[in-house]
Amino acid sequence: MRLGFVVKPLARPELKSHDSRRWQNSPHLSVSLAYLRDVFTYLGEAGIAMYRISSELAPYVTHPDMPQFHNQVAECAAELSQLGAVARAGGLRLSFHPGQHVVLNSLDPRTAAVSARDVTVQAAILDAMMLGPEAVVITHLGGVYGDRDAARARFVEACAALPEAARRRLVLENDDVRFTVSDALWVHERTGLRLVFDNLHHRLNGDGRPPCDALAACLATWPADVRPKIHFSTPRTEWLVEKGDGGEDKSPEVRQTRWNYHSDYVNPFEFIDFLRLAAGLRPFDVMLEARAKDLALRQLREDLARFAPDLAVMLHASTLSGAAQ
Numbered sequence: 284m285r286l287g288f289v290v291k292p293l294a295r296p297e298l299k300s301h302d303s304r305r306w307q308n309s310p311h312l313s314v315s316l317a318y319l320r321d322v323f324t325y326l327g328e329a330g331i332a333m334y335r336i337s338s339e340l341a342p343y344v345t346h347p348d349m350p351q352f353h354n355q356v357a358e359c360a361a362e363l364s365q366l367g368a369v370a371r372a373g374g375l376r377l378s379f380h381p382g383q384h385v386v387l388n389s390l391d392p393r394t395a396a397v398s399a400r401d402v403t404v405q406a407a408i409l410d411a412m413m414l415g416p417e418a419v420v421i422t423h424l425g426g427v428y429g430d431r432d433a434a435r436a437r438f439v440e441a442c443a444a445l446p447e448a449a450r451r452r453l454v455l456e457n458d459d460v461r462f463t464v465s466d467a468l469w470v471h472e473r474t475g476l477r478l479v480f481d482n483l484h485h486r487l488n489g490d491g492r493p494p495c496d497a498l499a500a501c502l503a504t505w506p507a508d509v510r511p512k513i514h515f516s517t518p519r520t521e522w523l524v525e526k527g528d529g530g531e532d533k534s535p536e537v538r539q540t541r542w543n544y545h546s547d548y549v550n551p552f553e554f555i556d557f558l559r560l561a562a563g564l565r566p567f568d569v570m571l572e573a574r575a576k577d578l579a580l581r582q583l584r585e586d587l588a589r590f591a592p593d594l595a596v597m598l599h600a601s602t603l604s605g606a607a608q
Contacts (some may be wrong), residue, residue, distance in 0.1 A: 284598050285376055285568040286583065287333025288576045295325050301337040310342040312355035316362045323369055331580060333376045333512075333568055338401075340379075340408065345400040347393070356407050367412025376568060377412075378512070379405040379420045388425035388438040399445055406452035416509045419454040421479055424462040424470065435462075435469055442474045454479050456514065457501075459543045463490035464497040471504050478504045481514040482557060483572075487543055495560050502565050511565065515557065516572040517550040518542040547574045551586035558594055 290300045298321055302314035319336065326334055343352040356363070370377055385398040402420055409418045427434050442450060455471070456479040457464045464485060467478050480501035485494055492500070498513065505511040523541055549571055561567075573579035587595040 284566060285333040286580050286598065287331065287335060287376065287378075287568065287570045288580045289335045289380075289570070289572060290337045290576070292322060292325055292577045293575060294329070294577050294581070298322050298325060301339045302342055303339065304342070306343050306346075306349060306352070312341040312344070312359045313362060315340045315342070316359060316366055320366055320369065323366070323373065323375065326375060327373050329577065329581065331577065332374050333570065335378050335380055335570060336408075338379055338381050338405065341404060344404050345397055347397060356404060356411060360411055363408060363411035364413060367414055370412065370414065376512070377409065377414060377418045378570070379409070381405065381420065381422055385422060386425040387422065387441040388434050390426075390428055390437075395441060399441065399449075402453060403446055403449040406449040409452055410448055416451070416506070417512075418452070419477070419479075419512075420449070420452045421454045421456050423456055423458045424466060427461050431466070435466060438470060439473045442470075442476065450474075450476075456481055457484050457488070457497075459484040459487040461488070463488055464492060464501065465490040468500060468504075476504070477509075477511070479511075479513055481516075481572075483516045483518060483543070483545075484514075494557075495564075498561060499564055502567055511567040513567055513569055514572050515549070515554065515569050516545045517553050519544040519546045545572050545574055548579045549573050549583045551583060551590055554583060555587070555591045555594065558591075 292298050299318040300322065301318060302310040302312075304310040315337075319340070322334070326332070341352075341355045343349045344355050346352060381398070381401050384394075385401045386394055387398050387402070389395040389398065402422065405420045409420070412418070424438050425434065442453065445453065454477045455467050457467050458481075464478075464480065470476060471478055478501040480498045482494065482498075485492075485497050490497075501513070502511045519541060521540075523544075571580055571583065575582070584595065584598065587598060
């Protein structure tokens with residue numbers, strides 16, 4: 284089992300995940316790739332074998348009104364090939380997760396078209412890096428728009444309209460409000476898309492399936508020769524204080540919880556219980572969605588060594604195996 288984190292290494296704050304300059308300063312994928320090479324070096328030093336790349340890696344690449352940015356992937360073919368070789372040599376599993384603006388089943392044709400281009404470009408980057416089928420682009424089903432059945436069907440149509448290379452990389456995730464694991468399985472049956480199980484989303488938006496059954500169903504959508512991946516997070520438990528205006532409808536301070544907010548660090552006992560629950564299922568990798576990012580991953584490894592040494596040994600062996608690939 285490999286553990287991964289999302290985008291920004293907090294243990295090395297000087298490392299940049301992508302070229303974040305505004306369009307007026309001519310940002311470019313080539314700059315992002317130089318930054319990414321430094322991140323890969325850090326991942327190797329830290330023994331981290333899984334990483335989610337920033338969805339902004341190629342700045343403005345799909346912006347409909349800025350065609351000057353549209354050819355960045357082709358312009359960086361050599362750099363992408365070289366960086367892909369570095370990732371393969373290090374056994375590094377990579378992925379993208381497009382931002383919330385990517386809604387393939389949108390009722391707005393412009394939004395749907397830009398979303399399809401985003402997915403296509405991110406898949407093209409992984410292809411240009413010559414990465415295997417473990418490298419994926421993960422998305423959500425999108426909006427319900429008052430008609431769940433029509434929304435799911437529209438996603439299936441949008442998926443069918445994608446280029447084949449993009450469909451090969453595309454993976455679907457259950458979300459925390461709208462679409463459950465059952466909805467994702469409905470789409471899988473009609474598209475063949477692999478599914479990523481998100482444990483917190485399933486808790487918040489369950490469909491009656493016990494977590495282990497839902498996990499097993501998602502893992503079964505992956506080919507036998509490709510290791511599945513899942514998302515794991517634990518919710519924030521702190522009071523969040525929102526300032527009001529003191530009026531009739533809102534007191535000066537409203538204290539409430541947000542169970543869909545990710546915690547800074549992963550609760551190790553929940554993670555241990557989850558892995559015990561999954562014993563006997565096929566192996567999978569885990570992308571940790573925690574606000575402390577790589578710091579949370581490194582802390583979790585220490586916690587496993589203390590509280591579940593058998594799982595720590597399994598994790599260490601898997602990391603070494605990934606690096607040897």
